[in-house]
Amino acid sequence: MNIQNEFVHKTKEYAIGRPSYPIEVLNIINKLGIKKQSIIADIGAGTGLLTNRLGNLDCTILAIEPNEDMLKECMNYCSNRKNIKFVHATAEATFLQEKSVDIITIAQAFHWFDKPLYKVEFKRF
Secondary structure, three states, rough: OOHHHHOOOOOHHHHOOOOOOOOOHHHHHHOOOOOOOEEEEOOOOOOOOHHHHOOOOEEEEEEEOOOHHHHHHHHHHHOOOOOOOEEOOOOOOOOOOOOOOOEEOOOHHHHHHHHHHHHHHHHHH
């Protein structure tokens, strides 16, 4: 199954049907020592439910999403957040610089990842 094609023309329905994430997730991430210069990579950002929540943090959020329709929805949903950057890429090939990410978040996308390949990619940053 190809994630890049799986949600074509289904993005709106997907966005409506997904639950949000509790505000407590921000407290947990803050305990990790987030600073203004910190970078969080939200891998498999989808329509932006977790990404938007992460946008409340005072740092840079990278929304990494391979599906163009989902990424567009994420951009729309998170349009009020100035600290979110959007990256059209897969978990296995993000094209992020080495050692450039402080925290990786994954909400409900892990099952789509190619396990051996994502591990190599995540170790880079």
